[in-house]
Amino acid sequence: MSRLLTVITMLPLLLGMAAVQAEPSTAAASLYQQHCAACHAPTRLGAMGPALLPENLGRLKPGQAAEVIAEGRAATQMPGFGERLSAQQIQSLVDFIYTPLAVTPTWDMAEIRASHKVLVPADKLPARPVHDADPMNMFVVVELGDHHATILDGDKLEPIFRFNTHFALHGGPKYSPDGRFVYFASRDGWISKFDMWSLQTVAEVRAGINTRNAAVSGDGRYVMVGNYLPHSLVLLDARDLSPIKIIPVKGDGGRSSRVSAVYTAAPRHSFVAALKDLPEVWEIDYSDNPLPVYNGPMHDYRMGEGIARQTGRFPVRRIRLDDYLDDFFFDQSYRLLIGAARNGRNGQVVNLDAGRKIAEVDLDGMPHLGSGITWQYQGRPVLATPNLRKGEVSVIDMTTWKTIKRIKTEGPGFFMRSHENTPYAWVDVFFGPNRDKVHIIDKRTLEIVKTLQPAPGKTAAHVEFDKDGRHALLSIWDMDGAVVVYDAATLEEVKRLPMVKPSGKYNVHNKITRSAGTSH
Numbered sequence: 286m287s288r289l290l291t292v293i294t295m296l297p298l299l300l301g302m303a304a305v306q307a308e309p310s311t312a313a314a315s316l317y318q319q320h321c322a323a324c325h326a327p328t329r330l331g332a333m334g335p336a337l338l339p340e341n342l343g344r345l346k347p348g349q350a351a352e353v354i355a356e357g358r359a360a361t362q363m364p365g366f367g368e369r370l371s372a373q374q375i376q377s378l379v380d381f382i383y384t385p386l387a388v389t390p391t392w393d394m395a396e397i398r399a400s401h402k403v404l405v406p407a408d409k410l411p412a413r414p415v416h417d418a419d420p421m422n423m424f425v426v427v428e429l430g431d432h433h434a435t436i437l438d439g440d441k442l443e444p445i446f447r448f449n450t451h452f453a454l455h456g457g458p459k460y461s462p463d464g465r466f467v468y469f470a471s472r473d474g475w476i477s478k479f480d481m482w483s484l485q486t487v488a489e490v491r492a493g494i495n496t497r498n499a500a501v502s503g504d505g506r507y508v509m510v511g512n513y514l515p516h517s518l519v520l521l522d523a524r525d526l527s528p529i530k531i532i533p534v535k536g537d538g539g540r541s542s543r544v545s546a547v548y549t550a551a552p553r554h555s556f557v558a559a560l561k562d563l564p565e566v567w568e569i570d571y572s573d574n575p576l577p578v579y580n581g582p583m584h585d586y587r588m589g590e591g592i593a594r595q596t597g598r599f600p601v602r603r604i605r606l607d608d609y610l611d612d613f614f615f616d617q618s619y620r621l622l623i624g625a626a627r628n629g630r631n632g633q634v635v636n637l638d639a640g641r642k643i644a645e646v647d648l649d650g651m652p653h654l655g656s657g658i659t660w661q662y663q664g665r666p667v668l669a670t671p672n673l674r675k676g677e678v679s680v681i682d683m684t685t686w687k688t689i690k691r692i693k694t695e696g697p698g699f700f701m702r703s704h705e706n707t708p709y710a711w712v713d714v715f716f717g718p719n720r721d722k723v724h725i726i727d728k729r730t731l732e733i734v735k736t737l738q739p740a741p742g743k744t745a746a747h748v749e750f751d752k753d754g755r756h757a758l759l760s761i762w763d764m765d766g767a768v769v770v771y772d773a774a775t776l777e778e779v780k781r782l783p784m785v786k787p788s789g790k791y792n793v794h795n796k797i798t799r800s801a802g803t804s805h
Contacts (some may be wrong), residue, residue, distance in 0.1 A: 313381035316374055320366060329382065330390055330494055334363065335452040335473045337382040340495045340514050350379045392474070392494050392515050397528045400491035405480070407487075407524065414482040416445055421794040422752040423481060425458050425467055430764045430786030434458075434469070436484065437758075439751045439792060442770050442780060446484045451475040456498025456546075457789055457804065461523065462505045464793040468523075470499040476510060478526055481793070490526040492519040497544055502571050503551025509569070511544030511558055518544060518558060518569070520599060530599060536563040545611045546655065548805060550619045553637065559610040559624060566610060566622065566635060568602040578602045604640045606633060612655040614668070616683060617801055623668065625652050634686060644686045650674040656700045658710065659683070659801045660728050669726075671698030671712050678712055678724075680731055690731045695719040700747045703728065703802035704795070706754030707773045710802075713746040720744045723759060725776060735776050739769045749803065752794040760787040 318327060324334035335341060342350065354375050357365035366375065414420060422439035427450070434454075436446040451471035458467045466487075469477045474493035479486050492499075493512035500509045501523060508521040518532040534542045542562035550557050554572040570578075578600040595601060610633065613624035622635040625648060632646035632654065648654075651673040659668050666683040671694075678692040678701065699715035710726045723745050725735040737759075739745050744762040750773060751758070757771045766786050770779040795803050 313377040316370070316378055317381055320370070321378070324363075328390065329386065330392075331473045335471075336494055338495070338514070339383050339385055341453075341472055342383065347379050347383055350382065351375050354378055390494055390514065392491075392512075392517075394528060394531055397490060397492055397519065397531075400489075401525075401527055402489045403487070403525050404489065405483075405485060405487040410480060410487065411483050415484060418445055419752070420464055420481060423793050424749065424751075424758070425791045426760075426768060426784065427454050427458070427788050427790075428785045429454070429762075429788045430766070430784075433785065434479075435784065435787075436481065437768075437782075437790075439756075442751075442756065442782070444782060448479075448484075448486070451477065455496065458791050459499060459501045459508075459549075460791075460793055460796050461501060462503060462551075462797055464797045466523075467791075468499055468501055468508055470496050470510065472496060474510075474512065476508060476521065476526055478523075488526040490521065490528065492521065492528070493517065498546055500547050500549040500556055502549055502556070503554060504571075507556075507571050509547050509549070509556040509558075511547035513543040513561070516541040516543055516562075518547065518556075518567075532569070532599070532601060534558075534560060534563075534567075536560075536565060536603075546613065548613075548615070550615060550637070551799070552619045557613075557615075557622065557637070559613050561609070561611065564606045564609050566604040566606065566613075566624075568604065568637060569599050570602070571599060573598075575600055602640070604635060604637070606635065606642055608633065612653070614654040614657040614670075615805065616666070616668075617659060617799070621683075623654055623657070625654050646681055646686050647688045648679055648681070650677075652679060653699060653701075656702075656804055658701055658703050658803070660703060660710070662689070662728065662731070669701060669710060671701050673697050673699065673716065676714070676717075678726065692726060692731060692733065694724055694733075695722055695736070702748040702750065702757075704750040704754035704773070705801060707750065707757075707802075709734070709773070709776075711748040711757060711759075713748075715744065715746050720746075723748070737771075737776075739778070740767070745769075747789050749790040749792055750795060751792060754802075758790050760784075760790065762786055762788060 325337050329337045355367035357363050418438040424437040426435045434450050435444050438445050453472035455472045456470050458469050460467050467479050474491045474496040476492050478488040492510040495514035497511045508523050510519040516534045520530040542560040545559040545561045547558040556569045558567045578595040580603045608626040610624035613622050625632050632648035633642050634644040636643045652670045653673050657670040668681040676694045676696045680689045696714040696717035696719045698712045701712040703710040712724050714722045723737045724733045727734045740761045747760045748757050757773045759769045761767045767781040767783050769781050799805050
């Protein structure tokens, strides 16, 4: 929906009174084609505007959608239609866009290639940064409120550049191994490559219709995209985001699955994906000469004898589990994968070398293992994770997989962060009436030592540390929000940077060094 609607002004004349007298679904479809298709595509798959499908509207409730249609959306090209459409017509549009398509849409290689854009050729990029910020101590801050991102100088703790992003970024930006480039994934499947040196977007491609997240290979050569719709993994060339391969996500009997999450396991030279609808984890080797993969019984690998043998580039190794994984977490060696089981009673520990589950973890409710962190506690490695359903942080011994402690919090949490150079771990209380609070836990005693309330009544969430762990940056998730900077030693506020509903913040050094205190 946009001011480009003038290009289809003849459509209402053709529809005439038929649209008014038609069945509600037909009338709504006609309204959509008249007022929405120019920007969101006649198929509802998205064009200049985002896709309008139930799968893509998870963050927008129907009541909010009606408000957006009537009043428009600030800082976008979405105008308000309240003066042109009645309340009944607006509601019929809402019902229409929340109705699944009759036929599951596809997004094949031809469509991916047609969406591909190289905005700045590699030979036109500068040989050195155009700014004086330390490239290793810069942050990307995602501002969900008006679909922007801000680049912060981590030394001066000041913004240096702000730019438009695609609608509804999801899954967290991922950096190239040298930290120069950052890759964004939007809910609508757009993957963007941004140059942190020259502060410009250099390439884009639409790799899916509904995307979960993207991962960058440890050698910096590839980007893997995990999709809800269609059911696929898409491999891109990291240099310019040109598509290389589509991997359909299918199990035994041809049953397909959405991808819950995909991450890179750099020490293993592989991507690892969890599947929403199959109790499996997939590992895709991206080395130049991968060994054959056997996804069935094998008699003698030296003779090349085996069932379901895969050879060639990017073979898929299927690790079958006894429960589904929605998200997961690696230990620091990347040999072990820890994921929450969907049964709500425990977690699973998967040995990637052996290709099987080796232990269960006492993790009931809905632990957010994608936000899990590790540290050394009394000489042994521990894992800590917030819980999306329960007001507690679980601390797990990673040698015995026993629960050391359940730290009670003032509500369910979403994000947990720390740094090697601080004795504290920070966890929000994202859900419930106490969402404006953040707990600080002493990693030495496993006790909450301070509770912050930086903006009473407004959600406080997602901490990220600067390169040296001297400052902790916290988001106030509000349209009139801010990034609040704290001294990580004294826990006192240093300054506030006004922003429009800032969510995640991502420090270059912490991400590319795979800090134990942040998600990878």
